[in-house]
Amino acid sequence: MEDILQIIEDRKEIYLEWLVRLCRQPSIAAQNVGMAETAKLTEEILQGIGVETRQIPTSGYPVVYGEVGSGEKTLAFYDHYDVQPPEPLELWESDPFAADIRDGTLYARGVADNKGNIIARAAAVDAYMRARGELPERVKFIIEGEEEIGSLHLEEFVSQNQDLVQADACIWEAGYTDPQGRPSVYLGVKGMLYVELTARQANVDLHSSWGTVVPNAAWYLLQALQSLRDAEGRVLIPGFYDRVKAPSESDLEALRQMRFDEESYRRQFGLTAFKNGLTGLNLVKEHIFQPTCTICGLWSGYTGQGTKTVLPHEAKAKIDFRLVPDQGPAEILESLKKHLVDGGFGDIQIDLLGPEHPARTPTNHPFAKLVAETAQEVYGKEQVVYPIMAGTGPMYVLCEQFGTIPTASIGVGNSNSRNHAPNENIHIADFYRGIAHVATILDRFAD
Ligand SMILES: [Zn+2]
Numbered sequence: 001m002e003d004i005l006q007i008i009e010d011r012k013e014i015y016l017e018w019l020v021r022l023c024r025q026p027s028i029a030a031q032n033v034g035m036a037e038t039a040k041l042t043e044e045i046l047q048g049i050g051v052e053t054r055q056i057p058t059s060g061y062p063v064v065y066g067e068v069g070s071g072e073k074t075l076a077f078y079d080h081y082d083v084q085p086p087e088p089l090e091l092w093e094s095d096p097f098a099a100d101i102r103d104g105t106l107y108a109r110g111v112a113d114n115k116g117n118i119i120a121r122a123a124a125v126d127a128y129m130r131a132r133g134e135l136p137e138r139v140k141f142i143i144e145g146e147e148e149i150g151s152l153h154l155e156e157f158v159s160q161n162q163d164l165v166q167a168d169a170c171i172w173e174a175g176y177t178d179p180q181g182r183p184s185v186y187l188g189v190k191g192m193l194y195v196e197l198t199a200r201q202a203n204v205d206l207h208s209s210w211g212t213v214v215p216n217a218a219w220y221l222l223q224a225l226q227s228l229r230d231a232e233g234r235v236l237i238p239g240f241y242d243r244v245k246a247p248s249e250s251d252l253e254a255l256r257q258m259r260f261d262e263e264s265y266r267r268q269f270g271l272t273a274f275k276n277g278l279t280g281l282n283l284v285k286e287h288i289f290q291p292t293c294t295i296c297g298l299w300s301g302y303t304g305q306g307t308k309t310v311l312p313h314e315a316k317a318k319i320d321f322r323l324v325p326d327q328g329p330a331e332i333l334e335s336l337k338k339h340l341v342d343g344g345f346g347d348i349q350i351d352l353l354g355p356e357h358p359a360r361t362p363t364n365h366p367f368a369k370l371v372a373e374t375a376q377e378v379y380g381k382e383q384v385v386y387p388i389m390a391g392t393g394p395m396y397v398l399c400e401q402f403g404t405i406p407t408a409s410i411g412v413g414n415s416n417s418r419n420h421a422p423n424e425n426i427h428i429a430d431f432y433r434g435i436a437h438v439a440t441i442l443d444r445f446a447d
């Protein structure tokens with residue numbers, strides 16, 4: 001590997017330039033900002049290292065698809081070129097699309113999620129081919145443009161291009177070092193059911209003196225929301241936990257080896273305690289293996305400065321349920337509908353904004369072991385294997401819907417990368433280590 005690592009060292013300024021260039025190009029799928037430009041730029045960067053690319057149209061934003069190398073085995077990279085909206089802008093210390101570098105850290109919307117990983121993988125392929133002339137396997141880049149809005153058309157893409165997405169294994173989009181600098185390997189994702197609930201009462205907002213006799217949409221919605229969870233956060237929808245699998249003994253072993261640094265997370269988040277006073281193995285078990293019901297946003301009536309005595313006729317909530325294997329989003333949606341009807345809230349409108357299946361690769365799979373072992377070699381630190389990540393992605397659609405592709409998620413983020421939040425960042429040293437890790441996998445995977 002010395003020859004390849006030397007090239008990564010020699011070309012590190014070039015690789016950083018690619019990353020800065022991609023980060024300076026906004027690509028906010030939710031607001032349709034810069035999407036076509038970013039797809040084109042992503043293609044350009046891949047073409048520059050000899051990847052044959054094309055944009056494959058979907059009913060939404062196109063998928064950037066690329067192939068390079070040949071060999072008996074095929075390794076796929078799944079990434080996304082879209083990013084979350086940067087708001088609230090006033091909380092950023094530098095412009096979210098300036099890609100400002102301060103003290104060895106690059107700040108930009110999307111740098112951790114997921115442009116840093118796109119470039120790290122491209123750079124690994126570049127370094128490998130410069131050192132050895134060619135790759136020992138076929139590599140596929142599958143870079144979608146809608147991950148941050150729920151991968152709305154990935155299923156359509158996969159269904160229509162089943163041959164293109166076939167692979168012997170897949171490196172998933174993201175990974176982070178923990179507070180002790182140990183690299184993470186994620187072997188699964190949680191699923192998601194994202195809904196918007198709308199409660200309506202009168203046909204227009206009224207003077208709040210009508211609060212005597214006119215029902216209030218905000219109170220009504222709150223009552224419905226209260227029926228979804230108990231005080232400890234356990235979801236009260238009948239059947240919700242029916243398909244939740246208990247962690248196996250080897251899963252629990254992985255959790256123990258994680259040495260989850262709860263104190264530093266607690267301090268980082270400014271909390272005096274975690275929910276329900278959870279601590280130790282119970283805290284980690286809850287975090288990794290339990291589904292959630294989260295109110296992501298809640299609004300109604302007047303929320304501006306000062307007072308406005310108004311009786312809201314409409315109230316809305318955005319809710320995400322993070323699902324674990326083998327909960328299915330369609331089934332949970334039906335259970336939610338029935339629960340609201342049975343509770344007398346059948347007139348609350350439910351809009352489905354994003355369904356996603358959970359997925360996972362077993363901890364003892366050879367590919368999972370390869371990715372974990374090479375992480376340990378490159379980082380010089382014990383790797384941390386998560387049987388499932390607490391976050392969500394369309395792993396099921398790409399890797400489990402048509403046959404099973406073993407999948408592991410790694411990446412260049414850190415424990416304070418602030419994905420989706422102001423001041424998203426990666427440490428540049430992690431970026432270079434991430435390139436070396438992917439290059440090592442490219443070398444070992446073909447064996
Ligand atoms: Zn994201």
